[in-house]
Amino acid sequence: MLIYILKRLGLALIVALTVSVIAFALLRASGDIATALAGEGATPESIAVIRQTYGLDRPIPVQYLSWLWDVARGDFGQSYFFRTDVAGLIFGKIGNTLILGAASLAIALALSIPLGVLAAIYSGSIIDRAVTMFSLMGQALPSFFLALALIMVFAINLRMFPASGADSWRNFVLPALTLGYYITPPFMRLVRAGMIDALNTDYVRTARAKGLPARRVVFKHALRNALVPVVGLVAVQLGLLMGGSVVVESIFALDGLGYLAYQSISYRDFPVLQGVVLLLSLAYVVLTLLSDIINAWLDPRLRAA
Amino acid sequence: MTAPLLSVRDLRVDLKTRIGTLHAVRGISFDVARGETLCIVGESGCGKSMTSLALMDLLPRVAKRSASGLTFDGQDMMRPRVAEKLRGRRMAMIFQEPMTALNPAFTIGDQMVEAYLFHVGGSRAAAVDRAAQMLEKVGIGSARSRLGQYPHQLSGGLRQRVMIAMALMTEPELLIADEPTTALDVTIQAQILRLLKDLQRELGLAIIFITHDLGLVSRIADRVVVMYAGAVVEEGSAAEIFEAPAHPYTCALIDCIPQPGKTERGAHLGTIPGVVPSLIGRQEGCAFRDRCALSEAVCARPVPVRGHGSHHWACIREVAA
Numbered sequence: 001m002l003i004y005i006l007k008r009l010g011l012a013l014i015v016a017l018t019v020s021v022i023a024f025a026l027l028r029a030s031g032d033i034a035t036a037l038a039g040e041g042a043t044p045e046s047i048a049v050i051r052q053t054y055g056l057d058r059p060i061p062v063q064y065l066s067w068l069w070d071v072a073r074g075d076f077g078q079s080y081f082f083r084t085d086v087a088g089l090i091f092g093k094i095g096n097t098l099i100l101g102a103a104s105l106a107i108a109l110a111l112s113i114p115l116g117v118l119a120a121i122y123s124g125s126i127i128d129r130a131v132t133m134f135s136l137m138g139q140a141l142p143s144f145f146l147a148l149a150l151i152m153v154f155a156i157n158l159r160m161f162p163a164s165g166a167d168s169w170r171n172f173v174l175p176a177l178t179l180g181y182y183i184t185p186p187f188m189r190l191v192r193a194g195m196i197d198a199l200n201t202d203y204v205r206t207a208r209a210k211g212l213p214a215r216r217v218v219f220k221h222a223l224r225n226a227l228v229p230v231v232g233l234v235a236v237q238l239g240l241l242m243g244g245s246v247v248v249e250s251i252f253a254l255d256g257l258g259y260l261a262y263q264s265i266s267y268r269d270f271p272v273l274q275g276v277v278l279l280l281s282l283a284y285v286v287l288t289l290l291s292d293i294i295n296a297w298l299d300p301r302l303r304a305a
Numbered sequence: 306m307t308a309p310l311l312s313v314r315d316l317r318v319d320l321k322t323r324i325g326t327l328h329a330v331r332g333i334s335f336d337v338a339r340g341e342t343l344c345i346v347g348e349s350g351c352g353k354s355m356t357s358l359a360l361m362d363l364l365p366r367v368a369k370r371s372a373s374g375l376t377f378d379g380q381d382m383m384r385p386r387v388a389e390k391l392r393g394r395r396m397a398m399i400f401q402e403p404m405t406a407l408n409p410a411f412t413i414g415d416q417m418v419e420a421y422l423f424h425v426g427g428s429r430a431a432a433v434d435r436a437a438q439m440l441e442k443v444g445i446g447s448a449r450s451r452l453g454q455y456p457h458q459l460s461g462g463l464r465q466r467v468m469i470a471m472a473l474m475t476e477p478e479l480l481i482a483d484e485p486t487t488a489l490d491v492t493i494q495a496q497i498l499r500l501l502k503d504l505q506r507e508l509g510l511a512i513i514f515i516t517h518d519l520g521l522v523s524r525i526a527d528r529v530v531v532m533y534a535g536a537v538v539e540e541g542s543a544a545e546i547f548e549a550p551a552h553p554y555t556c557a558l559i560d561c562i563p564q565p566g567k568t569e570r571g572a573h574l575g576t577i578p579g580v581v582p583s584l585i586g587r588q589e590g591c592a593f594r595d596r597c598a599l600s601e602a603v604c605a606r607p608v609p610v611r612g613h614g615s616h617h618w619a620c621i622r623e624v625a626a
Contacts, residue, residue, distance in 0.1 A: 202400060203408040208363055209400075210420035210471070211393020224410045300455040301409055 004296055004303045012289045019281040020071070024064050027274045036080070036270075076275040081267040086275040089260065094279070096166050097256035100179065100249070101241035103172055105234065107180025108187050113230075116191025117223065123196055131188070139185040147178045147251045164253035175252040179245055183237050190233055194226030201225075228299050235291035239284040243276070309336035310478055310511050311360070311396075314374030318355045320367050325585045329355040329368070331535040339478065342505065342512045344522040344543075346558070347532035350581055353515045356532075357481045360513070361398055362388035378478070394424040397472035401484040403464035407456035413467055414452030421474045439470040443500055462493035466500070473504065483515045498525055520562045523547055528615070531555050534582055534592035541616035551611070551618040554593045591620070 027033065034051040035042070051057050055066065070077070076086035112135070119131040154174060155163035161173045198204060199222050207221040208214075246258040257276060264272035296302045318330035330352040337343050345353045359370040362382070375382045377396065382388045392398070400406045408416060417439070418432035425432075433452065440448035443466040456464060465485060472480060482501065486494040502525060505512055514525060522529055522543070529546040531539040531554065539552040550556045557577045579596035582588065591597070594604035599622065608619045 202402050202405040205363060206400065206406045206468070207408065209361055209392060209398040211389065211391075212420060212423060216419075216423075221408050221411075225408070299410055301457045304457075 001296065001303050005293055008289055008292045012285050016282055016285050019285065020068060020278060021064070023274050023278040023281065024067055026277060027270050028060070033270075071278065076278075077271040079264075079269055079272045081264070081269040081272070086271050089272060090257065090275050090279060093256050093260050096254055097242055097245065097249070097258060099172055100175055100245060100254060100256060101238055103176035104179035104183060104241060104245075105238060107176055108184045108237070109234075111180070111184045112187035112191055113223075116188045117195055117218065119188070119192045120195030120199060120226075121218065123192075128192075131192075135185040135188040138181045138183075141182075143178050143182045144247055144251060146181060147174070147248055150174045150177060151251075166254050166256075171252070171254065175245075175248050175254055179241065179248050183241070186233060186237070187230060190230050191226060194229060195222055198222035198226045224298060228295050231291045231294045231298065235284075235287035238287050239280065242283055243280045307338070308379065310339045310378055311337040311513075312374060312376045313360070314372060316356065316359060316370065316372040316375060318352065318359050318364065318368055318370050320369075322367075322585065327585050328588075329535055329584055330359065330370075331588065333530075333532070333535075333537045335530050335537065335540060337479065337511050337513060339511050340505065340509045341527040342502075342514055342525050343528050343530060344514045344516060344526035345530045345532060346516060346519055346522055348517055348581060350584070351532045352535040352584075353517075353532050354483055357398065357483050357513065357515050360388075360481060361392050361396065363392070363398075393420050394475050395477050396479040396481065397475070397477040398481040398483065399465070399468045399472050399485050401487050403461050403468055403485075403488060406468055407464055409456055411455075412452065413454055413456065413459070417452070417467070417471045417474060420471075424475050435474060436470070439474055440467070442473075442504070443467075443470040444496075445470070462489055462496070465489060465493075465497055469497075469500065469504070473508065473510075476508065477510070479511045479513065481513045481515070484517070485514075486521070487516070487518070494521075501525070519558050523562075531558070534588065535584055536588075536592060537619070538593065539618040541612075541618075545616040549616075551616070551622075552593075552620050553597045553599050553622075555618070 034047050034054065034056050037050050037054070038047045055063065058066075074087050076090065078084070079086050079089055082089055115131045115135065119128040122128050151163045151174065154160045161170050163174070165171050195218075199218070201222075204217060204222050207217045212221075243258055243261060245256065246262045248254070249256045249259040250262070257280075260272065261276045263269070264276065292302075313336070314334045315332045316330055316334070317328065317332050320327040320329055333352075333356065335343065345356060347353050355364070355368065358364045359368075360375075360382075362370075364370055372383055377388075377391055380387055380391070382391070407413070414433060414436055417436040418429065421432045421435060422429065436452055437448040440451055445451055445463065445466055451459075451467075456467075459467065468485075480501075485501075486497050489497065498521070501512065501514075504510060514522075516522060526543040526546075528542050529540065530537055531546070531552065533554050539546065539550070539555045546555060547559065550559055554577075561576065577596055582592055582595065589607070590605040591600070591608045594600040597604070601621065603621055608621060610617055610619050611623065612618055
């Protein structure tokens with residue numbers, strides 16, 4: 001198991017370094033940085049000064065290494081637009097995004113695992129069809145529509161939860177419900193398909209032949225094996241949630257990473273964009289590593305690989 | 306004569322399909338006495354596996370079983386929940402595919418003790434001791450360390466031994482073995498058969514052995530039930546079946562067994578021409594008549610059951626061909 005984790009860790013490091021090269025190249029490819037920094041109508045002399053000040057006249061590999069060193073110490077450079085530290089900017093907003101992502105994921109899993117199991121046990125029945133309909137709606141409804149509907153009901157009519165802001169946990173309820181329901185269908189389908197497969201396996205028949213109660217057969221023998229692909233999907237969806245919740249973050253005025261990425265693109269604020277891209281990619285790398293480790297725990301056959 | 310351990314009367318298994326009801330098992334009857342080996346023989350699709358699953362009440366949801374009598378040690382297994390309480394405790398089952406019959410996610414030890422703890426109870430340590438004992442009994446060395454291993458770390462033969470040890474954890478009186486050696490190579494097959502016979506003698510176990518391999522039957526069976534197209538065509542002691550087979554289907558099956566010394570090198574082994582009839586809908590008359598060399602017009606009418614003593618067959622012919 002330890003060897004397996006070390007191997008995965010090595011692989012993750014290689015991917016992380018590759019990602020850093022791409023993130024670095026992203027900024028270089030956006031045009032001449034010195035010209036951009038100097039602003040419109042700058043003289044060639046002042047551009048040259050800037051180029052020297054920021055070390056942009058050095059060879060590219062040297063620039064990359066010094067940038068990597070800065071990043072490793074948490075220095076992501078300066079934002080063109082906000083005129084502040086990129087690191088401070090990102091870490092000020094990442095908290096909101098992480099809370100929203102974790103809460104949505106928790107809602108999605110709490111919905112999809114029991115529903116998926118139920119649909120699999122009664123596959124083909126009216127229960128199965130009702131569950132499938134419910135999850136299909138989650139996929140078909142645009143998230144802005146559900147968000148507005150939730151605001152109408154729970155914020156305006158019932159006044160149970162606030163419609164915007166990020167001051168307390170109550171602010172996260174409606175956006176997390178919106179996003180959670182939105183990402184439920186893929187989980188539900190995966191759990192249902194995995195459970196249908198698992199329930200038809202020989203080892204489930206063995207478990208039943210041993211006279212184990214149905215509950216144990218379903219939740220121990222079948223579910224454990226059905227969850228392996230779900231863990232991988234969790235990693236992917238969490239990564240998507242971190243960067244892709246722009247719409248929901250904007251509607252609920254929840255100042256998070258997705259919204260920041262959207263702003264940095266519209267303001268051509270490349271250092272911020274670079275920081276966000278780098279961070280999201282690293283998050284993906286870490287999540288994949290975690291899902292590999294969890295899967296190795298779930299399925300001992302993977303540990304040998 | 307003492308009461309049989311298992312008594313099966315007019316057992317039927319029906320599966321609803323799109324094109325009609327498939328009668329997989331068409332009213333079969335047999336008894337199993339304590340400590341004896343009953344072999345159920347037949348081709349693929351003759352209903353022998355469906356029979357075993359019906360006995361354990363493990364049929365898939367689309368299949369429905371019915372019977373005029375199905376008792377285990379006097380308990381009516383057609384009543385709800387009775388089979389559920391007996392299986393895994395007083396009657397156990399092992400399967401054809403040892404490679405997939407164990408759960409890949411749990412250790413051998415965990416899978417061996419869980420049913421024991423559920424049925425018998427006691428401490429986990431005591432159950433683990435018993436599991437190690439059982440592994441030794443089925444001939445697995447360094448049993449303690451095996452308990453911590455996962456199924457994928459064992460060979461097919463070892464896994465089938467684990468399955469047997471696991472099935473015998475609760476000292477069942479009946480073991481249903483559904484083609485337990487078909488997926489194993491020949492030397493391992495012989496070892497497993499010997500192991501089953503030894504365990505049977507030691508534990509007084511009754512075994513229902515389901516197979517398509519008549520050669521194997523001759524080595525282990527006390528009594529034999531030959532099934533064709535969901536029905537029993539012949540039943541008798543091993544001696545009666547092999548020395549005086551009465552039903553043309555049984556004779557044809559026996560012709561398919563190569564016999565060392567008798568069967569000449571390069572000679573064609575017997576084959577049975579034709580295919581098994583569809584099991585959908587009713588079957589009038591003898592199901593084997595289309596493939597039978599001896600069939601007559603009267604075979605299309607209901608077939609009488611003939612026989613004497615423990616030997617019975619369903620054929621219009623009085624004596625063996």
